[in-house]
Amino acid sequence: MARRWTPQRFTALRRLRVVICALATFALCATFFLCTTRKAVALSVNGETRHVTTYATTVTGLLREQGVDVKTHDLVQSTSAGALTNHDVVTVKSAYQTTISIDGQEVPFWTVADSAEQLLSFFEQNEVAASRVRVDIRNVYNQLTGGFVVNADGPVTVVADGKTSVAPNGKLPAASILDSKSIVLGKDDRVSVEKDGGKTVLRVERVTYGDETATESIPYVTRLVTDASLAPGETRVEQAGVNGEKRITYRVTYVDGKAQTREQTDETVTKVALDKVIAVGPEAPAKTDDDADTGANAGDDADDGAVDDNSGDDGNATDDSTGDPTADTSSPEPSETQTPEPDPEPSTSEPTQQPTQAPTQTPTQQPKPTQTPTQQPTQKPTPTQQPTQQPTQQPSNPAAGSRLYRPTAAAAQAYAAGAAAQYGWTGKNWQNLVNLWNRESGWRWNAENPWSGAYGIPQSLPPSKMAAFGANYRDDAAAQIDWGLSYIAGCYGSPNKAWEHSENYGWY
Structure with missing residues (x-):
């Protein structure tokens, strides 16, 4: 007997069908995920290659999974620019720092080159005009295991102690080549590799040190x-100035017998400078608006002076400066009564001018006190010193902590040429990188966008991102370029794609 249909049974069957569909969908998705995310990848670390199976979706995740420690300047490349895919080849090369010379300027340079010839070839592949690059082999030699190969493709020309010879086997380490020529290196000797036309030159420079003493003059101060x-404006030399002397000792670095640099080690004053002292008369009192009032009252002041003088002269009873026709000049009594009368008249007619103007503008022009000789000693100012030479401050070294400090555009491109070639960016990739950063900054280390605040040759936003490649990133073009190349490699894979994005959207 068939089971009867009921609403309860229908609901139970419907729920069962939903559960079965959900489980089937989950199983299908899990199978698809396992099939698509499981990848077989070839991982090469410093020339050692191994095949690994991973479920990582990015190169960073793969390296973290495999325990590969990647430093800031290490080179990481993948055959797929974006997400990690099946059968990808991931290459990791550990970078080390050497010293190169660009147009005579020594620049610390992070590289992954296996030989000096390869490092020089990085710059040759993206040749920059008027740029001569030389590699300091000592730093490179100390960083590479098993010795430093100078030139794996041919002979090496050795220049040392004024002599030139040829080492036919350039595949030998630099130390072996020098030993074969019986060249013994001193502790401070310099060894470098450079290209001279089609030849690879291994150059040895002998470095010695010595002390030199120089005498310099110390200018006197006025x-x-x-x-x-003294009268106003009058001068008199009170003491003649005499220059001093100081003895300075320098530590001089000689390269192949020629002085190259020198550093001050000691300074001793052997003769103290004598200051030149010049006496100057006091400044003349400045004319003010009160001069007109004092000129108008000059007649009254003269009358007062004349009355005072005549009061002490018994033989002269005549007052010629009163100007009063009613004054009785025959007797001294009227003169005594008339002398105070002119004083209240001007004092009542000009009550607001003298109290307000005289104290604030010309306090030294009061009539009677200036005529007394007892005020001259109180007006003598204290001597003031006015040295004519201001002391100078020794500037600190602003280039400290920078690898390529505020270079020209040509020097910045020369550095970027070698750095970009290490990523394999030559030919069109290099040309598009030049075009990209010409548009962004004109290869100027201090280029700054006034609207967005983007800074530097690659126009980093915010600029602090570049701090990972150098703390002095605002002045160090090497830090800016290294960050810019790393950014392009991570976001676009190559300058060609970054330039294409910039052409389409106006930024990258």
Whole structure:
């Protein structure tokens, strides 16, 4: 007997069908995920290749999974520029720092080259005009295991102690080549590799040190002092100035017998400079608006002076400066009564001018006190020193901590040529990188966008991103370029794609 249909049974069957569909979908998705995310990848670390199976979706995740420690300047490349895919080849090369010379300027340079010839070839592949690059082999030699190969493709020309010879086997380490020529290196000797036309030159420079002593003059200082006994503007030399002397000792670095650099080690003053002292008369009192009032009252002041003088002269009873026709000049009594009368008249007619103007503008032009000789000693100012030479401050070294400090555009491109070639970016990739950063900054280390704040040759936003490649990134073009190349490699894979994005959208 068939089971009867009921609403409860229908609901139970429907729920069962939903569960079965959900489980089937989950199983299908899990199978698809396992099939697509499981990848077989070839991982090459410093020339050692191994095949690994991974479920990582990015190169960074793969390296983290495999325990590969990647430093800031290490080179990481993948055959797929984006997400990690099946059968990819991931290459990791550990970078080490050497010293190169670009147009005579020594620049610390991070490289992954296996030989000096290869490092020089990085710059040759993206040749920059008027740029001569030389590699300091000592730093490279100390970083590479098993010795440093100078030229794996041919002979090497050895230049040392004024002699030139040829080593036919360039595949030997630099130390072996020098030993075959019986060249013994000193502790401070310099060894470098450079290209001279089609030849690879291994050059040895002998470095010695010595001390030199020089005598320099210490200029005297001129001091000005005020002397009230001199007329305004008058000068007199009180003491002649005499220059001093100091003895400076330098530590000189000689390269192949020629002085190259010198550093000050000691300074001793052997003769103290004598200051030149010049006495200058006091400044003349400045004319003010009160001069007109004092000129108008000059007649009254003269009358007062004349009355005072005549009061002490018994033989002269005549007052010629009163100007009063009613004054009785025959007797001294009227003169005594009339002398105070002119004083209240001007004091009542000009009550607001003298109290307000005289104290604030010309306090030294009061009539009677300036005529007394007892005020001259109190007006003598204290001597003041006015040295004519201001002390200079020794500037600190602003280039400290920078690898390529504020270079020209040509020097910046020369550095970028070798750095980009290590990524394999030559030919069109290099040309598009030049075009990209010409558009962004004109290869100027201090280029800054006034609207967005992007800074530097690659126009980093924010600029602090470049700090991972150098703390002094605002002045160090090497830090800016290294960050810019790493950014392009991570976001676009190559300058060609970065330039294409910039052409389409106006930024990258």
